[in-house]
Amino acid sequence: MKYIDSxxxxxxxxxxxxxxxxxxTIFFLATLFGLVVLIVLIYRVLADGLSWINxxxxxxxxxxxxEKAGIWGAIVGTFWLMLVVAPVTMVLGVGTAIYLEEYAAxxxxxxxxxxxxxxxxxxxxxxxGILGLTVFARALDLGSVVLAxxxxxxxxxxxxxxxxxxxAIRAVPQFLREASYGMGATKWQTIKNVVLxxxxxxxxxxxxxxxxxxIGETAPLVVIGIPALLIPVPDGIFDKFTILPVQIYYxxxxxxxxxxxxxxxxxxxxxxxxxxxxxxSIAILIRNKFQKRY
Amino acid sequence: MPVMTEKTNPNTKxxxxxxxxxxxxxxxxxxxxxxxxxxxxxxxxxxxxAINENEVTAIIGPSGCGKSTYIKTLNRMVELVPSVRxxxxxxxxxxxxxxxxxxxxxxRTSVGMVFQKPNxxxxxxxxxxxxxxxIHGIRDKKILDEIVEKSLRGAAIWDEVKDRLNQNAYGLxxxxxxxxxxxxxxxxxxxxxxxxEPTSALDPxxxxxxxxxxxxxxxxxxxIIVTHNMQQAARISDKTAxxxxxxxIEFAETDKIFSTPSDKRTEDYITGRFG
Amino acid sequence: xxxxxxxxxxxxxxxxEIIQQKKKSxxxxxxxxxxxxxxxxxxxAISVFTTIGIVLTLITETIAFFKxxxxxxxxxxxxxxxxxENAVFGVLPLLTGTIISTLIAMLVAIPVGLMxxxxxxxxxxxxxxxxxxPLLEILAGIPTIVYGFFAFTFVTPLLSSxxxxxxxxxxxxxxxxxxxxxxxxxxxxxxxxxSSVPNAMREGALALGATKLExxxxxxxxxxxxxxxxxxxxxxxxxIGETMIVTIASGSSKNFTFDVTQxxxxxxxxxxxxxxxxxAAGTTLYYSLYAVAMTLFVFTLIMNLLAQYISRKFREEY
Numbered sequence: 001m002k003y004i005d006s007x008x009x010x011x012x013x014x015x016x017x018x019x020x021x022x023x024x025t026i027f028f029l030a031t032l033f034g035l036v037v038l039i040v041l042i043y044r045v046l047a048d049g050l051s052w053i054n055x056x057x058x059x060x061x062x063x064x065x066x067e068k069a070g071i072w073g074a075i076v077g078t079f080w081l082m083l084v085v086a087p088v089t090m091v092l093g094v095g096t097a098i099y100l101e102e103y104a105a106x107x108x109x110x111x112x113x114x115x116x117x118x119x120x121x122x123x124x125x126x127x128x129g130i131l132g133l134t135v136f137a138r139a140l141d142l143g144s145v146v147l148a149x150x151x152x153x154x155x156x157x158x159x160x161x162x163x164x165x166x167x168a169i170r171a172v173p174q175f176l177r178e179a180s181y182g183m184g185a186t187k188w189q190t191i192k193n194v195v196l197x198x199x200x201x202x203x204x205x206x207x208x209x210x211x212x213x214x215i216g217e218t219a220p221l222v223v224i225g226i227p228a229l230l231i232p233v234p235d236g237i238f239d240k241f242t243i244l245p246v247q248i249y250y251x252x253x254x255x256x257x258x259x260x261x262x263x264x265x266x267x268x269x270x271x272x273x274x275x276x277x278x279x280x281s282i283a284i285l286i287r288n289k290f291q292k293r294y
Numbered sequence: 295m296p297v298m299t300e301k302t303n304p305n306t307k308x309x310x311x312x313x314x315x316x317x318x319x320x321x322x323x324x325x326x327x328x329x330x331x332x333x334x335x336x337x338x339x340x341x342x343x344a345i346n347e348n349e350v351t352a353i354i355g356p357s358g359c360g361k362s363t364y365i366k367t368l369n370r371m372v373e374l375v376p377s378v379r380x381x382x383x384x385x386x387x388x389x390x391x392x393x394x395x396x397x398x399x400x401x402r403t404s405v406g407m408v409f410q411k412p413n414x415x416x417x418x419x420x421x422x423x424x425x426x427x428x429i430h431g432i433r434d435k436k437i438l439d440e441i442v443e444k445s446l447r448g449a450a451i452w453d454e455v456k457d458r459l460n461q462n463a464y465g466l467x468x469x470x471x472x473x474x475x476x477x478x479x480x481x482x483x484x485x486x487x488x489x490x491e492p493t494s495a496l497d498p499x500x501x502x503x504x505x506x507x508x509x510x511x512x513x514x515x516x517x518i519i520v521t522h523n524m525q526q527a528a529r530i531s532d533k534t535a536x537x538x539x540x541x542x543i544e545f546a547e548t549d550k551i552f553s554t555p556s557d558k559r560t561e562d563y564i565t566g567r568f569g
Numbered sequence: 570x571x572x573x574x575x576x577x578x579x580x581x582x583x584x585x586e587i588i589q590q591k592k593k594s595x596x597x598x599x600x601x602x603x604x605x606x607x608x609x610x611x612x613x614a615i616s617v618f619t620t621i622g623i624v625l626t627l628i629t630e631t632i633a634f635f636k637x638x639x640x641x642x643x644x645x646x647x648x649x650x651x652x653x654e655n656a657v658f659g660v661l662p663l664l665t666g667t668i669i670s671t672l673i674a675m676l677v678a679i680p681v682g683l684m685x686x687x688x689x690x691x692x693x694x695x696x697x698x699x700x701x702x703p704l705l706e707i708l709a710g711i712p713t714i715v716y717g718f719f720a721f722t723f724v725t726p727l728l729s730s731x732x733x734x735x736x737x738x739x740x741x742x743x744x745x746x747x748x749x750x751x752x753x754x755x756x757x758x759x760x761x762x763x764s765s766v767p768n769a770m771r772e773g774a775l776a777l778g779a780t781k782l783e784x785x786x787x788x789x790x791x792x793x794x795x796x797x798x799x800x801x802x803x804x805x806x807x808x809i810g811e812t813m814i815v816t817i818a819s820g821s822s823k824n825f826t827f828d829v830t831q832x833x834x835x836x837x838x839x840x841x842x843x844x845x846x847x848x849a850a851g852t853t854l855y856y857s858l859y860a861v862a863m864t865l866f867v868f869t870l871i872m873n874l875l876a877q878y879i880s881r882k883f884r885e886e887y
Contacts, residue, residue: 009778020780024692030684031693031701034752038708041719048722095612103606104613106376115877116617122803122873123866124810126837127623130862133844134626155619162616175413179475181371183426183482184403188605193429198416216712219812219837223844245714245813252718252817256737262722269715280710403588427584431591441584483585 045273049266057267062231062247066260071268073233077146077241078215078275080234084150085157085214090207092154093161094196097203100162101169102191121159128156129223137224144225146237152220157210164206168199201290208283212276218245228254244272322347322486322516323368328382330363330540332375337363339540341382345533347485347516350508352531352548354524356563360540361520365488368518369405370398387485403430406479408489412471414463414478419446419455422463422474426482441481449477450507469500476507487511489519493526505530524564528552536560627866630859637853643860649823649834651843651854658857660864662825666833667868670744670815671808673829677748678804682755683797689756690763691785702757709753717817720746725818738820738832747814751804758803762796763789799880806872810865812837836865 060070096113104110132152142148172195180190196203226242228250234241248265255262323345330338338360345351353361366372368384370391383390391401403426414422423442432438442459446452451473455466463474472492479487489508493501508517508530521527527534528548535545536557544551544560555561635643638658646659685705689698725742729735735742766789774784790797820832821842834842843858 016780016783020782023782024688027684027688027692030681031688033681034685034708034749034756035701035704037749038704038711040723041711041715044719044723045715092612092615095609096616099606099609099613103609113613113617116620118877119870119873120616120620122806122810122869123623124812124837124869126810126812126840127627127862127866129844130840130858131619131623131626134630135622138850158616158619173413175409175411176415178371178374178407178409179413179415179478180425180429181374181398182369182402182407182409183429183478184399184401185426185429186399186602188602189429193425194415212710216710216714218712218714219816219841222841225844245712248714248718249813249817252714252721255722262718265718266722269718272712273715276710276712404585427588430588432584432587437587481584482588483583485585 042273045266045269047266048263049268049270052263052267053270057264058271061233062229062242064229066258066264069264071244071247071271073230074242074244074247074268075271076233078243080146080237080239080241081150081153081243082211082215084147084237085154086207086211088151088154089157089161089210089214093158093206093210094165094203096158096162097165097169098191098196101166102187102195117159117162120155121163124219125156125217126219126223128152129220131155132220132224142238143240144227145239146234146241149221149224149226149241149243150237152224153214153217156217156220157214160210160213161203161206164209165199165203168202168206169195171202172198201286205283205287208279208286212279212283215243215275215279216245216272218249221246222249244268244275248272319346319348321345322387323518324383324385324388326383326385328364328367328384329380330360330367330372331379333377337540338367341542343535343542343545345516345518348512348514349532350512350517350519350530352527352534353518353520353537354522354527354534354563355537357522359537361537362490364537365490365518365520368486368488369402369407371402371407373398403482404484405486405488406482406484408472408476408479408487408492410491411495412468412475414466414471414474416462416464418460419463419466419474420459423478423481426478430482445477445481446474448480448511449473450503450510451477467500469496469503472496472500472504473507476504476511480511484515486516486518489517491520491522494522501526524552536563538563623866627859627863630856631863634853634856634860637856638860647825649825651857656853658853658860659825660836660861662823663834663836663839663861664864665825665827666740666815666819667809667835667837667865669827669829669833670740670747670819670835671805673741673744674747674751674808674811675801675805677745678751678755678808679801681748682752682800682804683759685752685756686759686763686797687785687790690760691781691789705753705756708749709757711750713750713811713813714817716746716750717743717814720814720818732830735830736820736832738818738822739830740815740819740833741829743814743818744829746818747808747811750811750814751807754807755800755804758800759793759797762793762800765796766792795879795882799876802872802876802879806869806876809872810837810869812841816841836861836868840865 057070058075059072060068061073062071063069096117100110100113104113129152132148136142136148136151137144140148176194176198177190180194185193221243226246227240230240230242232239248268251261251265251268255265321344323343325341325343328338328341329336341364353365355361363372367380368386368391372378372380380392382392384392386401386405389396415425417425420442423445424438427438427441432441443452443456446455451470454470455474458465463471466474472495476487476492493504496504505526508519511517519527519531531548533546534548534551536543536551536559538559544555544557546556551560552564555564643658643660645661646657647661648657648659649662650657689701693701720743721738724746725735725737725739728742732741770788770792771784774788775781779787815835816838819834819838821834821838822832823834824831826833839861840858843854849855
């Protein structure tokens with residue numbers, strides 16, 4: 001007497017296989033769902049915005065008149081903002097990563113800093129906005145200028161750079177460090193001349209990804225108090241400013257009043273997405289070019 | 295003048311000649327009662343060795359016998375392992391390098407090291423060789439050029455790379471990379487060169503080149519070489535130390551070790567009965 | 570000095586001597602070597618100060634808020650009227666807004682994200698995966714403001730053709746779009762968890778005649794469950810903290826309701842509204858900003874710690 005009736009098993013096998021292929025189709029469709037949304041989203045944005053993009057739109061200042069309005073101020077503002085975010089987050093991020101990977105003893109302090117960074121990464125961006133508003137804009141009395149926004153944004157994207165730099169530094173093979181120590185180099189000489197150059201591609205990739213995150217962030221800057229209609233173009237880091245996503249925000253919510261604002265918002269989105277796409281392509285290029293050299 | 299008579303006597307045994315040399319040569323490294331632990335593991339036990347200058351000293355023994363650990367203790371690279379504990383003395387030119395006041399950077403400037411796997415920096419050939427002089431403060435381009443050429447010549451690789459000094463070192467073959475690493479080491483004009491199985495990752499032809507190089511370098515430097523290859527030790531070294539389970543079993547002239555070892559375990563090892 | 574040494578002796582360039590000379594004149598080096606770790610420690614500490622800064626600002630101003638508004642009233646009040654003479658501060662409308670939008674988002678993100686992860690990890694060929702994963706990364710890299718625009722100008726009009734009662738600003742549409750935004754995150758974290766399940770476990774089940782679906786459902790998913798749940802929790806945390814999509818598409822009505830076709834305000838949207846209105850420092854309205862932000866911060870912190878706890882506590886040993 002057998003416990004397994006092979007005939008029964010054989011009969012059921014058909015339906016089990018059917019369930020399997022059905023499930024496969026459903027899983028595949030679920031995967032496609034996200035991509036279909038992506039396509040619809042990009043199509044909508046292009047359909048609404050593409051025809052509004054021309055030199056005037058790029059080079060004009062803001063205006064309440066949709067026919068005259070341009071995003072030059074927001075482009076320049078984005079540029080100034082990055083000019084603050086990039087060096088600040090680079091120094092803080094790489095410095096932290098070097099400390100954690102090369103100097104800190106694997107004890108409480110370093111694991112505390114690491115836990116802190118991963119928790120910081122989970123803090124909603126709008127809360128960073130409140131920090132920026134309270135500390136940089138009000139307590140330090142900077143106002144809602146590029147510097148205040150840039151410092152806030154630098155802290156917001158700091159975990160991205162720290163984690164990427166840590167991984168890049170960790171990936172530098174130990175034998176390169178040994179070679180340098182073997183020549184009588186000190187620790188800092190080894191880090192400066194061997195570890196950092198070898199980790200640079202990974203660090204740069206992380207930095208670019210962090211900047212592209214910063215370029216797309218809206219909430220912290222709205223909280224800091226960027227005005228809805230700012231006509232002057234900023235000249236430096238102590239000027240009031242606006243950036244592309246904030247402009248998109250104000251135009252979108254006002255599109256209930258003036259329908260064409262939706263088109264302006266869409267056109268700005270196209271520009272923003274092009275910038276992001278370019279940055280990410282550069283990051284991928286760097287990553288591919290310098291992958292696995294040892 | 296007993297020494298003179300011995301020298302003129304053609305019948306003198308090899309061992310006696312070596313002994314004479316030992317008397318004249320200065321000791322470069324003198325290890326006294328060295329013990330080393332990795333955490334709880336006792337890796338080196340009561341090591342006592344006196345190594346002479348301008349000789350090639352080979353260290354042989356089966357895997358895990360402590361030979362790599364020993365050579366890494368000589369330039370304190372072993373301290374990169376966090377859980378390591380050391381007792382005893384290592385006198386380098388009569389100064390105890392285990393003394394905390396002895397700066398490792400100074401030690402490693404005088405004692406160069408060549409590693410198991412060729413480990414050039416991902417920089418140009420030129421930059422690899424100039425690295426040491428640069429970190430020690432030599433900035434003058436003319437001096438650097440001179441050092442680079444001299445070192446590459448010294449490592450017998452100049453002719454192969456002189457036309458592509460600015461290319462990345464990773465474009466070289468494994469054997470060339472290892473000789474580049476030797477050149478990099480020569481560039482700071484060390485007193486002693488430590489070699490940790492320098493040919494284990496190389497093909498036979500490259501191995502031969504490195505071995506020839508070691509013979510030439512002996513004129514100017516003291517060389518301590520760890521090798522898992524007994525023939526290599528027999529070919530290139532003046533003295534050989536046999537390590538087993540963290541202890542020095544026998545230390546003598548290479549010829550003696552390989553012809554008439556005094557310890558049974560040495561004999562077992564060199565005749566291939568274990569390891 | 571160094572030069573003359575070189576010229577003097579052409580045969581032997583005395584590098585070691587030059588080095589010794591340089592060493593003596595470079596005691597600065599020593600100083601740098603001691604200073605650098607201190608500087609780097611200072612830099613690393615900035616991230617800790619950021620956290621402390623966030624917590625301190627939130628706590629001090631929140632305490633000030635609770636001097637004006639009783640703690641109980643804030644957390645049980647169903648009415649939120651921050652402006653005008655008789656301002657009332659009950660946080661429940663904001664909490665329901667936040668929770669409902671998060672629920673909707675996770676109803677989208679969890680099933681779709683998990684199924685995507687299963688497809689990528691278990692069914693897709695190497696080639697398909699190489700095409701699909703970067704595309705999902707693009708989806709993850711789109712700024713939330715763009716999703717907000719999409720929810721407001723496309724999804725809401727689309728939904729109102731099925732649901733005629735849908736208000737122009739409502740919680741349903743941003744909830745769904747938020748879910749779409751979170752799909753890549755859930756998918757990629759769950760896929761990581763499933764990919765690290767060793768193949769031997771799959772082969773063991775396959776060799777017994779199990780179908781791929783059975784292997785996935787009975788072997789892989791249970792083995793990777795801690796990573797999968799951690800990805801859900803992180804997704805929830807992300808949805809709670811998401812700001813721009815709800816601010817744009819759900820409007821600013823402080824309704825205490827469970828009707829998803831209506832406009833509701835989340836905690837994040839409230840913060841944007843109040844700061845955008847330039848609340849004068851020292852007013853109760855101004856302090857309410859911090860009380861809400863504190864609540865938001867605590868919520869997301871709990872979620873993040875929970876996710877870390879789950880993935881650490883239940884980390885499978887293979």
